[in-house]
Amino acid sequence: MTERLVxxxxxMAPGRMLxxxxxxxxxxxxVTIFNAEPRVNYDRIMLSPVLSGEKAYxxxxxxxxxxxxxxxxxxxxGHRVTHIxxxxxxxxxxxxxxxxYDRLVIATGSNPFMIPVPGRDLPGVLAYRDAGDVEKMxxxxxxxxxxxxxxxxxxxxxxxxxxxxxxxxVTVLHVMPTxxxxxxxxxxxxxxxxxxxxxxxxxxxCANTKAILGEDRVRAVxxxxxxxxxxxxxxxxxxxxxxxxxxxxxxxxxxxxIVTTDGMQTSDPAIFxxxxxxxxxxxxYGLVAPLYEQARVLAAHLAGDTAPxxxxxxxxxxLKVTGIDLYSLGxxxxxxxxxxxxxxxxxxxxxxxxxxxxxxxxxxxxYGEAADGAWFNDLxxxxxxxxxxxxxxxxxxxxQAGQGGASADPLAAVAALSxxxxxxxxxxxxxxxxxxxxxxxxxxxxxxxxxxxKASASCxxxxxxxxxxxxxxxxxxxxxxxVQPMCPCTTHGHDEVRRLIRxxxxxxxxxxxxxxxxxxxxxxxxxxxxxNYYLVCDWPDEYADxxxxxxxxxxxxxxxxxxxxxxxxxRMWGGMTSSSELRAIADVVDKFDIPAVKVTGxxxxxxxxxxxxDLPAVWADLGKAGFVSGxxxxxxxxxxxxxxxxxxxxxxxxxxxxxxxxxxxxxxGSWTPAKLKLAVSGCPRNCAEATCKDIGVICxxxxxxxxxxxxxxxxxxxxxxxxRATTEDEALEIVVALAQMYREQGRYLERIYKWAKRxxxxxxxxxxxEDLPRRRAFYDRFVFSQKFAQVDPWxxxxxxxxxHEFRPMASVGYAEAAE
Amino acid sequence: xxxxxDIGALGDLPLRGSRCVNTPVGKIGVFRTADDRVFAIRxxxxxxxxxxxxxxxxxxxxxxxxxxxxISLETGAAQGADEGAVETIPVRxxxxxxxxxxxxxxxxxxx
Numbered sequence: 067m068t069e070r071l072v073x074x075x076x077x078m079a080p081g082r083m084l085x086x087x088x089x090x091x092x093x094x095x096x097v098t099i100f101n102a103e104p105r106v107n108y109d110r111i112m113l114s115p116v117l118s119g120e121k122a123y124x125x126x127x128x129x130x131x132x133x134x135x136x137x138x139x140x141x142x143x144g145h146r147v148t149h150i151x152x153x154x155x156x157x158x159x160x161x162x163x164x165x166x167y168d169r170l171v172i173a174t175g176s177n178p179f180m181i182p183v184p185g186r187d188l189p190g191v192l193a194y195r196d197a198g199d200v201e202k203m204x205x206x207x208x209x210x211x212x213x214x215x216x217x218x219x220x221x222x223x224x225x226x227x228x229x230x231x232x233x234x235x236v237t238v239l240h241v242m243p244t245x246x247x248x249x250x251x252x253x254x255x256x257x258x259x260x261x262x263x264x265x266x267x268x269x270x271x272c273a274n275t276k277a278i279l280g281e282d283r284v285r286a287v288x289x290x291x292x293x294x295x296x297x298x299x300x301x302x303x304x305x306x307x308x309x310x311x312x313x314x315x316x317x318x319x320x321x322x323x324i325v326t327t328d329g330m331q332t333s334d335p336a337i338f339x340x341x342x343x344x345x346x347x348x349x350x351y352g353l354v355a356p357l358y359e360q361a362r363v364l365a366a367h368l369a370g371d372t373a374p375x376x377x378x379x380x381x382x383x384x385l386k387v388t389g390i391d392l393y394s395l396g397x398x399x400x401x402x403x404x405x406x407x408x409x410x411x412x413x414x415x416x417x418x419x420x421x422x423x424x425x426x427x428x429x430x431x432x433y434g435e436a437a438d439g440a441w442f443n444d445l446x447x448x449x450x451x452x453x454x455x456x457x458x459x460x461x462x463x464x465x466q467a468g469q470g471g472a473s474a475d476p477l478a479a480v481a482a483l484s485x486x487x488x489x490x491x492x493x494x495x496x497x498x499x500x501x502x503x504x505x506x507x508x509x510x511x512x513x514x515x516x517x518x519x520k521a522s523a524s525c526x527x528x529x530x531x532x533x534x535x536x537x538x539x540x541x542x543x544x545x546x547x548x549v550q551p552m553c554p555c556t557t558h559g560h561d562e563v564r565r566l567i568r569x570x571x572x573x574x575x576x577x578x579x580x581x582x583x584x585x586x587x588x589x590x591x592x593x594x595x596x597x598n599y600y601l602v603c604d605w606p607d608e609y610a611d612x613x614x615x616x617x618x619x620x621x622x623x624x625x626x627x628x629x630x631x632x633x634x635x636x637r638m639w640g641g642m643t644s645s646s647e648l649r650a651i652a653d654v655v656d657k658f659d660i661p662a663v664k665v666t667g668x669x670x671x672x673x674x675x676x677x678x679x680d681l682p683a684v685w686a687d688l689g690k691a692g693f694v695s696g697x698x699x700x701x702x703x704x705x706x707x708x709x710x711x712x713x714x715x716x717x718x719x720x721x722x723x724x725x726x727x728x729x730x731x732x733x734x735g736s737w738t739p740a741k742l743k744l745a746v747s748g749c750p751r752n753c754a755e756a757t758c759k760d761i762g763v764i765c766x767x768x769x770x771x772x773x774x775x776x777x778x779x780x781x782x783x784x785x786x787x788x789x790r791a792t793t794e795d796e797a798l799e800i801v802v803a804l805a806q807m808y809r810e811q812g813r814y815l816e817r818i819y820k821w822a823k824r825x826x827x828x829x830x831x832x833x834x835x836e837d838l839p840r841r842r843a844f845y846d847r848f849v850f851s852q853k854f855a856q857v858d859p860w861x862x863x864x865x866x867x868x869x870h871e872f873r874p875m876a877s878v879g880y881a882e883a884a885e
Numbered sequence: 886x887x888x889x890x891d892i893g894a895l896g897d898l899p900l901r902g903s904r905c906v907n908t909p910v911g912k913i914g915v916f917r918t919a920d921d922r923v924f925a926i927r928x929x930x931x932x933x934x935x936x937x938x939x940x941x942x943x944x945x946x947x948x949x950x951x952x953x954x955x956i957s958l959e960t961g962a963a964q965g966a967d968e969g970a971v972e973t974i975p976v977r978x979x980x981x982x983x984x985x986x987x988x989x990x991x992x993x994x995x996x
Contacts, residue, residue: 588901588919591941591948591955614901618939618950626950630936875904875915876892879991
């Protein structure tokens with residue numbers, strides 16, 4: 067029989083615990099999660115890159131909705147548990163939901179500590195703890211102004227760097243004489259302070275906050291010495307306190323945290339504590355590595371294996387601010403029984419210090435060059451006697467003859483690491499496990515290693531090491547990019563490029579290539595059209611379309627054929643036409659001697675075999691009859707196929723033709739990652755075949771059923787149902803918002819069904835059907851973009867645009883030949 | 886008669902772009918790369934005869950619009966795994982004029 071497992075809290079530790087548990091004891095537990103945050107499990111360590119703009123929230127989600135569904139987990143989002151009844155073995159949430167448990171895991175994490183000064187409750191004073199705080203900070207940065215960050219520790223400095231990157235004037239207040247004094251010695255603290263100041267961040271040390279001033283929102287911060295610092299945003303990052311209230315109320319043993327054994331069991335054998343709220347053998351933890359270790363131990367115990375025990379390990383600290391390399395580990399205080407080795411390179415901004423006791427490393431601080439951190443950590447863990455390499459130890463592994471070889475080859479250094487050397491600190495993964503998984507599972511890329519070992523799946527700083535291991539194992543067959551790169555011109559994948567275009571505000575193709583360090587001078591036929599699309603999509607009003615970066619069809623607005631001639635398809639709105647339109651087409655066909663005319667699958671007419679030189683004249687004649695380009699060549703909106711609907715059909719429930727025409731008139735001209743074909747059927751008999759389209763609408767008596775992500779080409783796939791609308795206006799808003807979401811997130815040439823598979827249909831439903839303000843924002847951005855996109859390219863070219871394109875440069879040699 | 890034929894002004898040739906020149910011996914593609922070099926090759930992909938002037942110009946190469954073969958503008962050879970080559974045509978820029986070697990485009994001279 068399945069047991070009932072209830073978890074209070076949905077952070078990284080319980081998420082990891084469940085992954086282990088489902089692997090070790092699949093089907094054993096029915097899992098219910100109460101989460102006070104209204105979210106899924108995301109990577110909290112990566113909030114700083116979200117704040118700075120280097121990542122988006124969606125990038126840091128660890129478990130999407132599909133994962134919870136796949137494991138049958140009941141996730142109560144936005145539910146705070148208010149009561150644990152240990153006798154009845156139930157928990158109850160503030161929304162009144164009660165769940166019985168056989169085993170209960172308390173994983174409530176910690177609360178940010180807010181220093182008790184006047185004004186700390188004012189609007190504009192934030193903690194830095196969760197995605198909600200980051201959202202509020204981002205909202206504040208949009209208004210600009212000045213921010214004060216109280217706390218010069220890890221979190222405070224990451225917040226300060228992020229706010230500065232977002233354009234705010236930032237001051238860091240730190241009560242101690244040097245920054246990050248718990249992780250850094252004064253020398254490294256000084257270098258860090260200097261670097262932050264160089265970046266324009268004000269730093270005040272020995273700064274005691276006396277009060278936060280303001281009437282209806284924060285206005286300034288007052289220091290004990292009377293200094294006033296104006297601020298429209300105050301971020302408090304002075305520390306965290308285990309969140310133990312619920313355990314205390316339930317009568318469990320609580321000290322600083324919820325007291326547990328080294329098997330994570332609280333004073334009630336049916337209840338376990340996990341994560342930042344737990345106090346294991348007298349210690350509470352705040353970094354992810356020991357929390358993941360707790361998760362591993364607890365999962366084993368729940369699965370019935372009580373052998374694993376939690377053992378304390380020093381965890382290295384790294385600062386996640388792009389461009390600052392910093393690594394600290396263990397104990398680096400001075401003492402009579404200790405020796406130290408120090409290397410300073412002032413011009414390069416490098417400071418390295420190793421603290422030894424009895425010829426063994428007990429602590430390390432590295433600033434400016436931290437690549438050897440893992441090696442020093444390994445020596446420390448194994449208590450290796452370093453007397454034989456003392457003279458060169460500080461230069462790192464590459465210099466150690468007999469250790470890493472005398473070469474400076476970084477691969478050799480990694481090859482020299484022993485199998486139990488730790489590679490991923492966050493997840494406690496050693497080299498042997500990674501190389502073992504690469505061999506046993508036949509892994510070929512970073513994603514595979516992440517999936518099977520978790521290495522490099524959290525903060526990502528060990529990604530370089532993992533890649534070197536892949537390289538060592540696979541040799542030249544390994545493609546060293548972290549993600550499939552867009553093309554050989556770059557190591558960046560599509561998503562990264564899109565994110566960086568927005569984060570760095572890049573608005574031309576040369577700017578993207580310069581800033582993202584393209585390896586070719588002007589890209590290639592793969593990346594240039596992709597970049598051109600991304601820039602058109604993100605900066606519709608500012609970006610000047612690069613004509614030379616478009617595939618020929620989009621450059622000359624017709625479809626190239628195998629013999630170098632072109633085909634031309636004018637728009638027939640919703641597939642409707644008239645005698646005068648047909649007559650105009652017939653005249654054009656005769657006049658230009660067009661060899662073939664065909665009815666397309668998208669309910670319009672294709673004229674094939676037109677010579678390139680004739681295109682502008684063909685368009686001129688079509689234009690006189692009222693035709694515009696059908697964009698049958700575009701990675702953009704193609705057709706909206708319709709049936710005759712309630713106007714003619716005895717089964718029709720709505721005006722499907724009218725709605726199709728309305729959609730087409732609204733959306734024509736828009737560029738999308740790949741072609742976008744729509745259809746509207748007037749009843750479930752579905753004569754317009756809407757259920758295999760990119761976006762389809764099925765009209766029913768009560769309104770409109772919106773479908774998407776169908777395919778009827780290389781792949782055949784029925785659509786997914788996105789949701790229902792009761793009015794045509796609502797249906798239009800949904801379709802348009804969906805198209806915009808796809809425009810913003812899709813990879814170039816990725817059809818909507820592939821994008822949906824990658825993102826997850828539930829996530830798309832959540833953003834379009836549940837989050838109405840977000841849907842509206844997508845819709846508004848589409849409408850804005852259309853202002854610049856809805857220009858008929860044919861009439862532009864009839865008026866002379868790109869004239870040279872349709873004429874040969876010269877005809878030479880004929881006169882002489884005729885002589 | 887000069888051994889070079891004037892085919893037009895450099896300004897008629899867009900940067901990272903190309904134009905086609907009709908001759909009695911077939912079409913010739915004239916290309917101008919981002920670093921302002923000018924190349925000329927026969928306008929027929931060695932694969933299926935695709936019009937190379939319609940391709941995207943990048944570096945000193947052009948990608949054929951039909952099946953994405955990448956052709957070197959310097960040597961005319963297909964790049965990567967594909968095999969084949971297209972004839973290169975001597976071209977020079979004099980002042981702001983672009984000139985092709987007469988012998989390569991003139992049916993009689995070529996004969």
